[in-house]
Amino acid sequence: MTMFSSVVKEPKRKTGARFIDCDIHNEVPSSEVLKQYLPLRWRNYMDMVGLRSYHGFANHIPYPKGNPGGTRTDSWPPNGQIPGSDLNFMREQLLEPLNLEYGILNCLYRVGEQLNDEYGAALARAVNDWQIAEWLDKEPRLRASIVIPYENAELAADEINRVASHPGFVQVLIMPRTREPMGRRKYWKIYEAAENHGLPIAVHFGGLGGNATTSSGFPSYYIEDHTNMAQAFQCQVISMVCEGVFERFPNLHTVMLEGGFAWVPSLMWRLDKHWKRLREEVPFLTRKPSEYIRGHMRFTTQPMEEPPVAEYLLQVIEHLGSDEMLMFATDYPHWDYDSPDLTFPPKFPESLKQKIFYDNARSFYRLPDKEEERDDVK
Numbered sequence: 001m002t003m004f005s006s007v008v009k010e011p012k013r014k015t016g017a018r019f020i021d022c023d024i025h026n027e028v029p030s031s032e033v034l035k036q037y038l039p040l041r042w043r044n045y046m047d048m049v050g051l052r053s054y055h056g057f058a059n060h061i062p063y064p065k066g067n068p069g070g071t072r073t074d075s076w077p078p079n080g081q082i083p084g085s086d087l088n089f090m091r092e093q094l095l096e097p098l099n100l101e102y103g104i105l106n107c108l109y110r111v112g113e114q115l116n117d118e119y120g121a122a123l124a125r126a127v128n129d130w131q132i133a134e135w136l137d138k139e140p141r142l143r144a145s146i147v148i149p150y151e152n153a154e155l156a157a158d159e160i161n162r163v164a165s166h167p168g169f170v171q172v173l174i175m176p177r178t179r180e181p182m183g184r185r186k187y188w189k190i191y192e193a194a195e196n197h198g199l200p201i202a203v204h205f206g207g208l209g210g211n212a213t214t215s216s217g218f219p220s221y222y223i224e225d226h227t228n229m230a231q232a233f234q235c236q237v238i239s240m241v242c243e244g245v246f247e248r249f250p251n252l253h254t255v256m257l258e259g260g261f262a263w264v265p266s267l268m269w270r271l272d273k274h275w276k277r278l279r280e281e282v283p284f285l286t287r288k289p290s291e292y293i294r295g296h297m298r299f300t301t302q303p304m305e306e307p308p309v310a311e312y313l314l315q316v317i318e319h320l321g322s323d324e325m326l327m328f329a330t331d332y333p334h335w336d337y338d339s340p341d342l343t344f345p346p347k348f349p350e351s352l353k354q355k356i357f358y359d360n361a362r363s364f365y366r367l368p369d370k371e372e373e374r375d376d377v378k
Contacts, residue, residue: 017354018371019340020361021103022300023204023257023329024094025069026135026144027084028109028127037126037133045119053113054179054210061110061208063222069108075333083333087138094332095141098340101358101370105135105144106173106204106257112150113175113208120149124159128169136168143365145173145202151209153189160190164197170365171200175207176232176259183236183243191245195252200298200364203236205229205258233259234267237293241271244284246292255298255364258331262305265319268293294322298364300329301356302338310345323352327361 028034031050035043055062063070068082075093077086084090095103109127114120127147135142146169148156160172172194180186182203194201206229212218213228233256246252271289279285285292307313317323330338344353362369 017340018358019098019100019328020358020365020367021094021098021100021330021332022255022327022361023302023331024090024103024105024142025084025331025333026087026090026105026107026131027069027082028107028130029081029085034109034123034126034130037129038122042119042122042126045116045122049116049119051110052115053110053208054115055113055208057208061206063225069333070335071333072335072337087135090332091139094330095139098330100141102361102365102367103142104170104361104365105131105142106202107131107145107147108175108204108206109147110208111147112178114149117149117152117155120152121155121159124149124156125162128159128163132163132166132168136166142168143170143367144168145171145204146199147173148190150174150187150190151179153187157189157193160193160197160199164193164199169199170367171202171255173202173204175209176203176205176229176236176256177207177209177211177213178236179209179211181235181239181243183239183241183245185243188245188248191249191252195249198251198366200253200255202255202257203233203259207232229258230260230263234263237264237267237297238271241289241292242282242285244282246296247284247286253296253298253364255300255327257300257329258302259299260303260305261299261301261320261326262307262316264293264299264325265316265321268321290321294320294325298325298327298360300327301343302329302331303336304338304343306345310347313345314348317352323355324360324363326356327364328357 031046035046071083075083077089079086107127111120111124111127124147131144136144146160146163148159150156163169191201213225213232219225219228268290275289340357
C-alpha cells in the first residue's frame with residue numbers, strides 16, 4: 001500500500017447517525033472545462049499566460065509531487081478525470097455510502113493566489129458559475145463555498161455580492177497562507193460583504209501566498225509543511241481576534257477547515273493571559289480573546305489530533321469550553337480522508353458524537369432539517 005492508498009472501504013449506511021460532511025473537494029476537471037465559463041479575453045489570457053502565483057508554481061502545487069491535491073488512489077473516477085471532478089462517482093463513493101444529508105464543497109482552485117487580480121476575479125466567477133451549473137443545480141444534498149480572489153478585497157466582495165443569493169452557497173472560502181494576516185483591514189471588505197449576506201468565512205488548509213508555513217522559513221519535507229500548517233491557522237485566529245474583526249463585524253462567523261483543534265485551548269489560555277496585561281494596546285477588544293473564539297469560530301475534525309489515551313480527546317473538548325465548536329469533515333477525496341467509523345475512539349459519548357457529526361453544522365449553516373421536512377409532507 002502506498003502513502004496515497006485508500007484507508008477505508010465505506011459500508012453503506014441506511015439508518016443510524018446523521019451526517020453533514022463539512023469538507024468535500026470538488027475539482028475543476030481541466031482548463032478546457034473552465035474556459036466554457038470564461039469570457040474570450042480571459043480564455044486567451046489562460047492560453048497565453050496561465051496560472052501565475054506568488055509561489056512560482058505555474059502548473060501545480062509544491063506538495064505532494066505528481067498527485068493532484070494529494071488524493072486517494074481509489075478516488076480516480078472511471079471516466080479518467082481527476083479525483084473530485086465527477087459528481088456521479090462522488091455520489092457512489094461518498095454521498096450514498098455515508099448516507100450524507102448534506103456535504104459542503106470546498107473547491108481549491110488557485111483563484112486567490114493569482115498575481116493578476118483581474119484574472120483571479122475572472123477565474124472566481126468562472127469557478128462559481130461552474131459550481132452552480134455542474135454541482136449545486138444537480139445535487140440537492142450539496143452546498144458550496146464561494147471562491148474569491150481574496151488578496152483583492154474589493155474584487156472579492158464583488159464576487160460575493162454577485163452569487164451570494166444562490167441558495168447553494170453557504171460560506172466564503174479563503175486559504176490560511178494569505179499575503180498578510182487575515183485580521184488586517186485590507187481584508188475587511190470581504191468580511192463586510194459576507195456579514196451582509198449572513199455567510200461565514202471558511203479558512204481551509206493550503207494556499208500559496210508566497211509565505212512559508214513556519215515563522216522561520218521554508219521546511220525541507222512534506223511532513224513538515226503538512227504539520228506546520230497548524231501554525232498558519234493559529235496566526236489567523238490570533239490576527240482576526242486581536243485586530244478587532246469580530247468587534248467591527250459582530251455577526252461574522254468563521255470555520256477553520258483542516259487545521260486541527262487540539263491547539264485551540266492552549267492558544268485561548270495564552271491570549272487571555274496576555275490580554276489581561278496588554279489590553280491597553282487593543283482597547284477595542286471588549287471581551288477576553290477566548291470569548292471571541294468560542295462565539296465566532298468553529299473547527300472541523302479532520303485532521304484530528306489523536307492522543308494515545310482516548311479520554312485525552314474528551315479532555316481537549318472539555319477545555320474548549322463548548323461542545324458546539326467542532327464539526328465533522330472527511331476531506332474527501334484526499335489521502336488523509338477520515339471515515340466516520342474511525343473519527344472517534346471507542347466509547348466516545350453518542351450524544352457528543354451526534355452533535356459533531358450533524359447538529360453543530362446544521363445549526364452553523366442554518367440548514368433545513370430533512371426529517372422535519374419529510375414529516376411535514378406526510
